Amino acid sequence: MPYVTADGALYPCIMLPVDDLAVRNVHKEPVAELFVKAISRWSGLPARQQQRAVELVPCETCPGHHHCAGGCMGRAYATTGDFMRVEDRCFLRKAVYTWKPIPPQGI
Ligand code: SF4
Known part of the structure; x- marks a missing residue:
């Protein structure tokens, strides 16, 4: 954009x-x-985004890896000054990817 x-x-x-x-x-x-x-x-930006998807260590074991792949490269750069960091909403994304519904009680 x-x-x-x-x-x-x-x-x-x-x-x-x-x-x-x-x-x-x-x-x-x-x-x-x-x-x-x-x-x-x-x-070179698409290749850099692909590099993020493959090389970001925090994402390797994340259940959202294939969907998120490090999140937005621009947000990562804007908040850290580094293209090769996860974006600033990582903790929110992880919360979504690891969410499990609470089973119904007392039925
Ligand atoms: S939620 Fe965080 S750790 Fe998981 S893939 Fe996205 S940026 Fe990486």
Whole structure:
């Protein structure tokens, strides 16, 4: 979900305002040209997300691993400054993945 700042920088997401991912001067160039530039900067992001899914140690034994896979890479970066960390809602996600219904009582 691309995001444009008021000073004319285009990022792949509001959670990823990383200098290496920025396309500058968006108010001066056609959108098509901006996205051509963006492709070269952003093309590694899917591979990085795949790397997270495979390499994040806290996720290896998590029951939600195949669904969550470390959560949102942008949230992880925004809250830790590191792409290779689990996202900040990990504890909430784990609570959902490990939830078990309470059996009915007294019937
Ligand atoms: S809930 Fe936490 S440990 Fe489990 S897969 Fe998601 S980020 Fe990883």
